[in-house]
Amino acid sequence: MALLEIKNLHARIGDTDILHGINLTINRGEVHAIMGPNGSGKSTLSYVLSGRNGYEITEGDILLDGESLLEMEADERARAGMFLAFQYPVELPGVGGMAFLRAAVNARLREQGEDEVDQLGFVKLVRAKANELGIKDDMLKRAVNVGFSGGEKKRYEILQMALLNPSIAILDETDSGLDIDALKIVSEGVNSQRGPEIGMVVITHYQRLLSHIVPDFVHILSAGKIVKTGDKSLALDVEENGYSDMMENANVA
Amino acid sequence: MSPDTITLSSVQNRAQERFAETGWPAKKAEAWKYTSLENLVSASLQPANDISGAVATPKEIAGPHCRLVFHGGQFRDDLSDALPAGVRLVMLGDDESALAAIDELGASDNLVSRLTVAKMTAGISLQVAQGALIDRPVMLQFVGGAPAASSHPVIHIDIGDGAHFAYAEHHETNNRLSAPFIVVRVGAGAKLDHVKLQLENAATHHLGLTCLSLGERADVNSMSLSLGGALSRLETHVRLEGEYGELGLSSIYLGKNDQHHDMTTRVAHEVANCNSRQIIRGVLDDNARGVFQGQVRVAPHAQKTDGQQMSRALLLSRDAEADAKPELEIFADDVVCSHGATVGELDETHLFYLQSRGIDEAEARAMLIDAFLVEAVAEIRHQGFAELFRPFLSGWQVPHKG
Ligand SMILES: Nc1ncnc2c1ncn2[C@@H]1O[C@H](COP(=O)(O)OP(=O)(O)O)[C@@H](O)[C@H]1O
Ligand SMILES: [Mg+2]
Numbered sequence: 001m002a003l004l005e006i007k008n009l010h011a012r013i014g015d016t017d018i019l020h021g022i023n024l025t026i027n028r029g030e031v032h033a034i035m036g037p038n039g040s041g042k043s044t045l046s047y048v049l050s051g052r053n054g055y056e057i058t059e060g061d062i063l064l065d066g067e068s069l070l071e072m073e074a075d076e077r078a079r080a081g082m083f084l085a086f087q088y089p090v091e092l093p094g095v096g097g098m099a100f101l102r103a104a105v106n107a108r109l110r111e112q113g114e115d116e117v118d119q120l121g122f123v124k125l126v127r128a129k130a131n132e133l134g135i136k137d138d139m140l141k142r143a144v145n146v147g148f149s150g151g152e153k154k155r156y157e158i159l160q161m162a163l164l165n166p167s168i169a170i171l172d173e174t175d176s177g178l179d180i181d182a183l184k185i186v187s188e189g190v191n192s193q194r195g196p197e198i199g200m201v202v203i204t205h206y207q208r209l210l211s212h213i214v215p216d217f218v219h220i221l222s223a224g225k226i227v228k229t230g231d232k233s234l235a236l237d238v239e240e241n242g243y244s245d246m247m248e249n250a251n252v253a
Numbered sequence: 254m255s256p257d258t259i260t261l262s263s264v265q266n267r268a269q270e271r272f273a274e275t276g277w278p279a280k281k282a283e284a285w286k287y288t289s290l291e292n293l294v295s296a297s298l299q300p301a302n303d304i305s306g307a308v309a310t311p312k313e314i315a316g317p318h319c320r321l322v323f324h325g326g327q328f329r330d331d332l333s334d335a336l337p338a339g340v341r342l343v344m345l346g347d348d349e350s351a352l353a354a355i356d357e358l359g360a361s362d363n364l365v366s367r368l369t370v371a372k373m374t375a376g377i378s379l380q381v382a383q384g385a386l387i388d389r390p391v392m393l394q395f396v397g398g399a400p401a402a403s404s405h406p407v408i409h410i411d412i413g414d415g416a417h418f419a420y421a422e423h424h425e426t427n428n429r430l431s432a433p434f435i436v437v438r439v440g441a442g443a444k445l446d447h448v449k450l451q452l453e454n455a456a457t458h459h460l461g462l463t464c465l466s467l468g469e470r471a472d473v474n475s476m477s478l479s480l481g482g483a484l485s486r487l488e489t490h491v492r493l494e495g496e497y498g499e500l501g502l503s504s505i506y507l508g509k510n511d512q513h514h515d516m517t518t519r520v521a522h523e524v525a526n527c528n529s530r531q532i533i534r535g536v537l538d539d540n541a542r543g544v545f546q547g548q549v550r551v552a553p554h555a556q557k558t559d560g561q562q563m564s565r566a567l568l569l570s571r572d573a574e575a576d577a578k579p580e581l582e583i584f585a586d587d588v589v590c591s592h593g594a595t596v597g598e599l600d601e602t603h604l605f606y607l608q609s610r611g612i613d614e615a616e617a618r619a620m621l622i623d624a625f626l627v628e629a630v631a632e633i634r635h636q637g638f639a640e641l642f643r644p645f646l647s648g649w650q651v652p653h654k655g
Contacts, residue, residue: 095621
């Protein structure tokens with residue numbers, strides 16, 4: 001059975017239709033890249049998949065392991081294995097980072113019928129994973145995302161992904177705001193989580209990220225529709241020729 | 254009238270005359286603009302005189318403190334602990350300077366300073382010796398009472414120069430009206446830690462007045478929590494009377510159902526070089542209403558004053574309401590004073606971020622409410638008081654009906 005199936009998905013915010021019939025099937029072990037110009041609906045798709053309020057699904061369905069997600073709240077989806085690395089991670093003043101990470105991990109463990117983590121062991125685990133991502137100890141002590149640089153926020157998203165061990169991860173422009181060294185570290189962090197059980201959707205504007213996280217499939221999103229699908233060479237096409245050619249061709253086709 | 258002729262009954266008589274003159278605040282009185290006492294005025298209240306019944310200390314309140322118990326409005330020496338060395342307790346009538354201070358405060362037009370002295374149900378005076386460093390906090394415990402009764406304890410605390418003292422208040426009565434009047438003189442170089450827990454029963458009205466005066470280099474850290482009661486007003490007046498005084502005066506109110514919480518502060522910088530800092534946080538659910546009135550007055554010669562005040566209210570329901578009335582009256586030119594008041598709701602983006610990590614809505618809300626309060630809680634300097642305080646915040650949180 002497919003891991004995630006997006007079927008003819010139409011979605012709107014208020015009176016504005018944004019997604020116009022998206023079809024996409026992701027199997028375990030696959031990495032799909034979604035590329036597209038600004039405003040094409042990439043973040044909207046990521047929010048709709050993860051269950052953010054305020055989006056109306058006017059048609060279609062989203063299935064995770066064959067079960068429709070549409071009636072599930074964001075937290076239920078997350079506990080079922082969905083993870084979104086935000087394009088703009090949210091600052092939570094006053095919410096301690098460690099308490100936040102532990103609440104998230106415990107919520108997932110409870111769902112799986114497992115014991116909650118013990119505090120000391122958890123702190124060690126977090127430190128070790130953080131270290132791999134070049135996250136300093138002092139960042140872990142701060143409030144969630146508060147006072148983090150753009151790059152630090154992105155690393156912190158990947159740290160959360162590593163701790164939550166999702167079955168489907170959506171990374172929304174994780175490369176934006178990263179310099180080349182940070183990009184390498186973050187990509188290594190993501191690659192180390194690749195495996196036969198997890199599916200990934202890597203959303204990006206640029207080909208650059210995809211030379212580090214090499215996708216199995218590349219889809220081009222334009223005006224709320226997937227207009228082209230190919231393998232990793234499609235990303236190189238975009239890099240050379242830009243989106244406009246491709247979109248014109250797609251519109252003609 | 255010379256101070257050596259002052260007696261308890263003369264002070265009470267004067268308070269009765271003053272109260273007869275001014276009575277309950279008029280509906281249009283500016284100081285009571287947001288808080289109506291109509292319910293109380295129409296009730297026939299009897300000053301409490303019930304001294305029967307056992308007194309159980311709720312386990313959340315138990316601790317290493319020295320308890321002084323006011324039950325049914327009366328001071329219960331028999332239920333109270335022996336005071337630590339360096340602290341002396343005398344009956345108010347036997348402390349002329351305390352009586353004089355109370356009489357003087359009754360001259361200004363304030364409801365509680367008149368009403369409570371007029372109808373006094375108990376009066377004690379605590380004297381902390383000069384230079385005494387008192388480790389063990391005193392817990393003033395107000396319990397018992399009856400639904401048609403009002404209790405009017407008057408407490409004077411004198412903290413001698415250079416002394417260190419800490420006291421907590423625990424209010425959990427069954428009275429219709431609980432109106433404690435507490436007057437504290439903090440001597441030069443003295444240090445005071447204070448925490449107040451207003452946990453009155455659901456039908457109780459709480460009108461508390463605390464008047465503090467700070468001498469030179471006095472250092473006060475105070476935190477109040479208003480959690481219980483049908484209607485409450487926690488009013489605090491502070492006079493900074495000696496240079497280099499330090500005042501931290503913070504409060505948190507948490508309201509649900511039809512509760513009404515009023516936090517009113519009046520800080521007077523009478524002299525130069527003092528700091529005052531007030532952090533106020535309120536969370537209101539259902540139809541609850543919160544009021545913060547904060548007056549900071551800087552006298553003409555009180556240069557180099559630093560007066561900060563920040564009030565924030567968080568509304569969890571469309572029917573909740575918060576009002577804030579900051580008032581800065583600055584007559585000096587070389588000062589740093591600021592105030593701010595905001596009213597907001599939980600941020601949808603914050604909730605989504607937490608929920609996207611698998612944290613359910615109720616827990617996510619609780620985390621964000623805690624986060625909203627954390628800055629105020631951090632103001633509590635006394636470690637033991639911080640520990641005493643915190644459980645009431647988390648205990649207040651209930652899963653929200655989404
Ligand atoms: N809250 C919103 N209300 C109305 N329109 C929105 C809202 N959020 C995004 N949009 C619109 O939806 C389209 C897709 O936006 P988005 O999904 O953020 O694109 P991308 O991530 O590909 O840059 C854009 O035209 C944008 O203006
Ligand atoms: Mg986007």
